[in-house]
Amino acid sequence: MNTPEGFVPLRIKDVVRETGDAMSLVLDVPTGQESRFSYRAGQYLTLRVSVDGQEFRRCYSMSSSPVLQRDLRVTVKRDGRGVVSNWLNDHAAPGDHVDVGTPEGRFVRSESSRELVAFAGGSGITPVFSLIQTALAAGSGRVRLLYANRAAGTIIFKDALGGLAASHADRLTVRHHLDDERGVVTERVVRDFIADIVDVTAADYFVCGPGPFMDTVETALLAAGIPADQLYLERFTAAPVPTDEPSITESVTIELDRQTVTVDYRPGHTLLQMARMAGLKAPSSCETGSCGTCIAQVTEGSARLLNNDALDDDEVAEGFVVTCQALPTSRTVRFVYE
Ligand SMILES: Cc1cc2nc3c(=O)[nH]c(=O)nc-3n(C[C@H](O)[C@H](O)[C@H](O)COP(=O)(O)OP(=O)(O)OC[C@H]3O[C@@H](n4cnc5c(N)ncnc54)[C@H](O)[C@@H]3O)c2cc1C
């Protein structure tokens, strides 16, 4: 049975302990719902869970491969004192049901024959593992992975990656980086890792991990001449919205589903937050500027983006914004959801 908001309760078929602080949920897709849950490697699901009577929604990337496994599998790492990641690690059990939205996300490959160069940090391995398994099973190019973790005990999919590297020795290279042995990943580590790629512009680069790790990798790759459109970034957390910045914005006008609402602007709030405050059911999913679910077009005034991994330069020039990451910068702003 589907819920009105498009969530489907899926049965947890299995819970697999991956490391001391991470586990995978294997989700059973009911007969008849296969097309709804078909996905591309690198995409994610939104899970809706209730913890102590309060509802939470969180995104989790598939660690399974769409060409290898029928069941969906997501892998959840405990995030400090975070609510949902800890609750799932402590309470999810086979036979339970969890509400799941349909697969989304743009952290996907458009060309499977090119070389895949991946950088993962911690739980960022989840979509990367799906991309790697899929590339090896259904693609033809080489695959390289630089995988950073704090210490050896926290490496998710360590054995599985080792097995793939052994069975695809001619195509897959996995290099582990442990912070407790070598410090955090620096631009030099990234440069060294790609040093023997003959033509760096002939590969696709996928990066997922903690913010500072992603920033370092992105800077090093761009400095090495990798075209920005061959660089794919998936952020699990958004940068905090600066709340102490002075703002000249007085009001925002939102057009959504044939409704037009104007509200006073509250400094430090994104356009998505303003739409919610105006009582509108504005679309959103990742809330990190990655998925593109919340895109709208600014038709009057202007806004700046705190983070944007979803829109290309042309779209930004046309006024499109990811509303979850957009702060208004003019006295009044009007934005329209498609
Ligand atoms: C597109 C996308 C894909 C994702 N894929 C994955 C994935 O495959 N695997 C995965 O593990 N995660 C993934 N995430 C991250 C995931 O969605 C959650 O953000 C993550 O699990 C944390 O959620 P939470 O409810 O546990 O933490 P929250 O409760 O939201 O807390 C967030 C942070 O705040 C801190 N915090 C919370 N309460 C307190 C407190 N009282 N005191 C101090 N600090 C506090 C927590 O320590 C945590 O670091 C993905 C995110 C996105 C956007």
Ligand code: FES
């Ligand atoms: S909700 Fe994903 S980009 Fe805004």
